[in-house]
Amino acid sequence: MRYGPDVGEGIPAFEAPDQHGRMQSLDSIRGPSGAFVVFIRSADW
Amino acid sequence: MRRDITFPMLSDPDSTIIRRFGLFREDVPADSRDYGIPYPGTFLVDAAGIVRQRFFEERYWNRLTMPAVLSRLGMALAVDPVSVDREHLQIRSSASEASVYPGNRFTLFVDVIPLQGVHIYGPAVGGGYQGLQVTIEPLPYLTVHSSRYPEASPLTLAWTDEELTGYTHPVRVASDVALGTRQEMAAVLEAGQGVIVAGTVKLQACDDRVCWAPETIPVTWHFGLRPSDLERAPEPLQHKPRA
Numbered sequence: 001m002r003y004g005p006d007v008g009e010g011i012p013a014f015e016a017p018d019q020h021g022r023m024q025s026l027d028s029i030r031g032p033s034g035a036f037v038v039f040i041r042s043a044d045w
Numbered sequence: 046m047r048r049d050i051t052f053p054m055l056s057d058p059d060s061t062i063i064r065r066f067g068l069f070r071e072d073v074p075a076d077s078r079d080y081g082i083p084y085p086g087t088f089l090v091d092a093a094g095i096v097r098q099r100f101f102e103e104r105y106w107n108r109l110t111m112p113a114v115l116s117r118l119g120m121a122l123a124v125d126p127v128s129v130d131r132e133h134l135q136i137r138s139s140a141s142e143a144s145v146y147p148g149n150r151f152t153l154f155v156d157v158i159p160l161q162g163v164h165i166y167g168p169a170v171g172g173g174y175q176g177l178q179v180t181i182e183p184l185p186y187l188t189v190h191s192s193r194y195p196e197a198s199p200l201t202l203a204w205t206d207e208e209l210t211g212y213t214h215p216v217r218v219a220s221d222v223a224l225g226t227r228q229e230m231a232a233v234l235e236a237g238q239g240v241i242v243a244g245t246v247k248l249q250a251c252d253d254r255v256c257w258a259p260e261t262i263p264v265t266w267h268f269g270l271r272p273s274d275l276e277r278a279p280e281p282l283q284h285k286p287r288a
Contacts, residue, residue, distance in 0.1 A: 003084045003101060004066045010094050012065040016055035026094050029053045034091040036114075039068055041082040 011037065048274075070105075087114060106148050107188070107223045112141040113152045116219070123154050129262060133250045134159045136262055144269030145240060147230040150190075150223035153266055155179050155246055158215040162252045167197025167210040174209065175249035175259035179218045182243045186225035186233065193219045203253060220244070227273045240268040 005011050015025045029035055055062075060081040063069045068083035085108060086101035098118070100109045112122045123139035134157060141152040157177065159165055170176040177197075181189045195217065197210035222242060224230060233240065242265070249259045277283055 004068045004086070004088070004099070005096050007096050007099060009096055011088060011090055011096060012062075013094075014055075014062045014065065016057055016062060018053040018055055019050060024053050024055055026090070030090075030092060032092065034089065034097070036111075037088040037090055039063065039066070039083045039085050039087075041079070041085055 087111075089114075089118070102150060102223070104188075104223070106226050107150045108148055109150045109221075110142060110145070113150065113221070116141050116152055116154075121217075123156075125267075126156075127264075129264070131250075131260075131262075133163045133252065133257060134165065134248075136246055136264065138244075138264040138266060140266050140268070142268075144271055145224060146271050147224050147227040147234070147273055150188075150221055153181065153220045153222060153242065153244070155218045155220070155244075155264060156215055157212070157218070157246070157248065159213065159250060163250050164200055164211045164213045164252070165216070165248045165250045167212065168194050169197070170209055170211060172207050172209060175247055177212070177216070177218065178247040179220055180245050180247070181220050181222060182245075184242070186229045187240075187242065188223040188225075190221040190223070202251075230270070234270060234272055239270045242266045242268070 011026070013025070015023055018024045026035065026037075057063055060069055060083070063081070063083040066083070068086075070082050070084055073079050073082060084101065084105050086099065087109065088096050089098040091097055100114055102109060116122055122141055124141070124143045126137050126139040129136040137156040137158065139154045139156070141154075145151055157165060166174045166176045168176045168178060177194065179192045181192075183189060195212070197212055200209045200211045200213070202209065224240070227234070244264050244266075246262045246264055247259065248262075250257050
């Protein structure tokens with residue numbers, strides 16, 4: 001079962017508001033080495 | 046806010062990003078409250094946005110915990126170590142976390158620490174020797190994944206020409222286990238005793254002069270079991286079914 005980009009592939013660009021209403025992208029959330037990008041089903045329950 | 050989350054938590058109410066990543070779950074009915082959810086999982090990306098590692102579970106209700114992810118990257122977080130001292134080695138059991146939630150996939154560690162001059166045999170040693178083998182006892186609500194062993198090295202032994210492999214330094218075996226859903230865990234949650242996982246370590250140790258008999262050493266891990274957080278966000282923030 002394979003969903004989403006594989007190892008070695010680039011992730012799509014994204015921009016979305018965070019919990020404080022600030023727009024964020026990979027460049028704004030990452031550290032010098034990169035980032036963990038975690039998908040969860042929903043935070044509304 | 047309720048959880049004091051400090052990492053950026055992004056909102057994707059129309060599932061745009063989820064679709065762009067190819068993670069949209071097509072099998073959820075459009076009139077369901079859950080419509081629009083992704084297959085859950087974690088990407089480790091570098092500064093250029095290239096995926097270096099990815100952690101997705103076969104059963105999408107399972108989640109590899111972040112401490113378990115970090116331990117796979119060599120950032121060892123081994124909590125609550127318990128040691129068993131033997132004449133020629135020490136066995137230390139620990140885990141990636143102290144308490145767990147239903148659905149969590151987490152990691153059990155067994156460290157075998159041979160004393161100076163002692164070796165133990167690798168999992169595939171053959172030759173009638175007992176190779177290192179960690180076995181986790183099954184439980185109705187527990188999925189036990191294959192244990193991961195560091196590669197064993199060829200041993201140079203004065204008393205034999207056999208080509209044997211083993212470990213002369215401390216070795217860590219990592220065994221992942223995954224808990225069932227909160228429904229499957231209901232009775233365990235109700236009992237309030239947490240989760241106890243039992244296992245055995247089989248091995249055989251030798252030094253330059255002696256080979257000890259094969260041994261089976263029991264190990265046990267104790268975890269607190271936390272109930273799933275079912276409190277929904279305030280009504281205005283809740284995701285509304287489309288139909």
